[in-house]
Structures are given as structure tokens and as C-alpha cells.
Amino acid sequence: MMIELQNLYKKYGSKVVINGITEKIETGEFFVILGPSGAGKTTLLRILAGIEKLDNGKIIVDGKDVTNLPPEKRNVAMVFQNYALYPNMTVYDNIAFPLKMRHMKKDEIEKRIDRIATLLKIKDILHSPVTKISGGQQQRVAIARAIVRDPSFYLLDEPLSNLDARVRFTARGELKRIQKELNGTFIYVTHDQKEAMSLADRIAVLHEGIFEQVGKPEELYEYPKTKWIGEFIGDFPMNFLPGSIINEDGIEIGFRPEWTLLGGEFKGIVESIESVGENIYLFCKVKDSSVVIFSKQRYDVGDEVSFSITKYRKFKDGILIKDDKK
Numbered sequence: 001m002m003i004e005l006q007n008l009y010k011k012y013g014s015k016v017v018i019n020g021i022t023e024k025i026e027t028g029e030f031f032v033i034l035g036p037s038g039a040g041k042t043t044l045l046r047i048l049a050g051i052e053k054l055d056n057g058k059i060i061v062d063g064k065d066v067t068n069l070p071p072e073k074r075n076v077a078m079v080f081q082n083y084a085l086y087p088n089m090t091v092y093d094n095i096a097f098p099l100k101m102r103h104m105k106k107d108e109i110e111k112r113i114d115r116i117a118t119l120l121k122i123k124d125i126l127h128s129p130v131t132k133i134s135g136g137q138q139q140r141v142a143i144a145r146a147i148v149r150d151p152s153f154y155l156l157d158e159p160l161s162n163l164d165a166r167v168r169f170t171a172r173g174e175l176k177r178i179q180k181e182l183n184g185t186f187i188y189v190t191h192d193q194k195e196a197m198s199l200a201d202r203i204a205v206l207h208e209g210i211f212e213q214v215g216k217p218e219e220l221y222e223y224p225k226t227k228w229i230g231e232f233i234g235d236f237p238m239n240f241l242p243g244s245i246i247n248e249d250g251i252e253i254g255f256r257p258e259w260t261l262l263g264g265e266f267k268g269i270v271e272s273i274e275s276v277g278e279n280i281y282l283f284c285k286v287k288d289s290s291v292v293i294f295s296k297q298r299y300d301v302g303d304e305v306s307f308s309i310t311k312y313r314k315f316k317d318g319i320l321i322k323d324d325k326k
Contacts, residue, residue, distance in 0.1 A: 001062050001152045001185050002027050003048075008057035010043060017043050019209030021057075028183040030176065034196040035206035036232070041189040042080075044206070045155050048187060050074050061152060077146035079159045083138045085130045091141050092126040098149045116144045119174050121167075135162045140171070147178055153185040160195065172198055193233050197221070205229055221256075227318040230254050236281060239291040243314065251321065255312040257281055260293040264308025270299045 003025040010018040017040040025031045033041050046052040048059060050071040058067045066074055078084075085094050092113060099109045117123040120140045125133050130141060139162045146154060160168045160175075176199055179186045190196055196203050197217040204211040205220065213225040224230035230238030236257050243251035245266070268284030268291065275281075280295040282305060293307050314321040 003153060003185065003187070004058075004060035006058040006060065008044070008047065008059070009055050010040075010047060010052065011055055016209050018047070021209075021211055023204060023211060023214060025185060025187065027185055030179050030186045030188065030199055030201045032188045032190060032196040032200035032203045033206055034190060034193060034200075034203050037191055039191075039206045040209060041191070041206055042157055045080075045157050045187065045189050049076055049078050049155055075152040077149060077151035077154045078157075079139075079142045079146045079155070080157045081159075081161065083142040085138060085141060085145075087129075087131050090127050090129055091122060091133065091137075094130055094141055095126075095145045095148055098145065102149070112148050113144075116148050119178060120144050120171070136164065136167065139163065143171075143175070147182070147184075150182075151184075153187065154179075156186065156188045158190050158192075159188075161192075168195075175199065194235070197233075205232070207232075223313065223320060224254070225320050227252070227254065227315055230313075230315075235276075236292045238313075239289075239293075240315070241286065241289050241291065246312075248314070250316065252315045253309075253312040254315055255309050257292040257294045259311050260307045260309055262293075262295055262297060262305065262307055264306055266308065267304060267306050268293070270301055270303045270305055272301060273299065 005021050005023045008018050008021040021044070033044060035041050043052060047054055050069055054067060058065055060066070086097065089097070095113050095116065096109050099112065113126070117126055120143060122137060122140050122144065125137060130138060139159055143159050160171050163171055172195065188199060200217055202214060203217055203220055204214045207228060213220060213229050220229060220233050224233060224238065227240065234256060238254045238256055240252045240254050243249055243253055246253060266286060268286040270282050271285055271290070272283040273280065274283070278296070280298060282293050282295050282299055284291055284293060284305060293305070299305055
């Protein structure tokens, strides 16, 4: 299902939370809304679900205006952080509930639940009461209940946040594979940029009520539209130095730690060090600026290090200069 967001606007009192968002989400797209806590991500998802009312704007689903339709008439599968499971039911019955409401045959229900439970690694708890399983397991049950039916589109609000790191890594892969198998339109909210980068076909960065940039993960990483996005996206924030270091006053240059090589014309003093496996990141003071550079070589705090910048982006007044060729 194609979803069109047309000039969405929402405020609470005098605070504007969503400020004129317009975007098209394609059929079968895994669309991730990424932003810091308090950016309005969940509010936007609740608007799409019909739980929150818009102050202005329209939501069009496959050409049909659903702006004023209640949740039950939108045919939307929702997974929110509070799980919303039925506490008096078993795991199996929670997952089966939406299928039973559609009067699906028992053997088809069992077939669907077996496949989903296998993918989400919850077969061993299918007959357990949901009140007796862990929070992480409850979250997987909520995901299973959403994807077991055939909705118009799927809304997921940080559904993996309660899982431990290893299970979360596996679950991301499962979610992506299931989404492709279903050719479902997934709209997924997260504050975790690693999660966004690994899952998304496209990412919309929500900041100060607008989509500050929408694009493929690699596009946001390589060509952040603003300094803010450059600092928000990536394991480490994008570095920024005055353009005077490349003889271009009035701009700043932005570069990723991995866009550096040891040895070169720039010099800094190591202030701290972070090791990530075989990779070493040096936090350095370069004149009046702090930068992070990539290293395979070990240094100590206080050492001088020289480095070169292999590529960079140019920014003026915090905005990417689009004709940048470097």
C-alpha cells in the first residue's frame, strides 16, 4: 500500500510537534522514522494509526483518504512499546486472536502461527500465559500478532527495544526477511541509528517537527543534509573543522573518522581512546576543535598524531553544499 502524508500538522497546546510533514511511502517499503527522544516519532505513528487526530493535513492510503477513519477501519497492524497483549490469554491465543476474528480456518491459523513462532523463536512458549513470560518475549509475541495477519500496512514503535543485543540482532534480520516475504509496507520508529541503518530501505530523520532529510541509509551517511544529521548519524559523530584548513574560508568541512588515514598534514593531540575490536578510534584535539580519527595503530593519551583526510563534505551555515565534488 502506498501511503501519502500531506502537510501533517499536530500541536499540543502551544507546542508544535509535527510541523508540515509531506512524504510518500512506497508499497513494500521498509520506511524508518529516526529521531532523538522527544522528537515526535510516536506521535506521528499514532496519527497514522488513527489514535491521535491531526490538526491539519491528510493521510492517503492507495488513493483513499483515511484521515478521519478510526483505527479499526484502517486495517493497520500495530506494535507499540506497551505490547497491548491480552493478559488472560496464552501466547498462542494472543497471536491467533486477529485471525479468529476474521473467521480463518483452524488449520490455516495453526500453519501461520507455526511459521511466525519459528521465525521469532517463541515456539516453546506458545502455550504459556503472557503474564508468565519475560518482557522481551512479550515484545516478540506482539510482533508475531501484528505480522500474522494481512494488514494494509504495519506500524512498529521501537519493537525490539526490550531485547538483549544478540536477540535484537537476530530479530532485525527476521523482521527484514519477513517484511520482504510479505511485501508489506512497514513504518518503523526508532531512536537507534544502527537499527535504522540496518533495517531501512529509506530513513526519514525527524527533527524539530519536520523530516530534515529522507533518503537511503548510505545517502544519509555519505551526504548528510545538515550538520545536525552528520552528528546524529554514525557510530561516532561527523567531525567538523573550519574550511580555512583547505583554504576555503566561510565554510566548514565535515568528515567521518574512517575518512582519515594516519600520517599527513594535520596534527592533533590524543585526549582519549576507544577500541572497538581491532579498530581504534582516537579522540584528538586539533587546534580549537575536537575530532575522532580511525587508527589501526595504538597510541597513548597525550601523544601527537598526524593524519590526512581522504574525503570530506562542505557545509555553509550548517547546510551541506550540494555541489561538493570531493
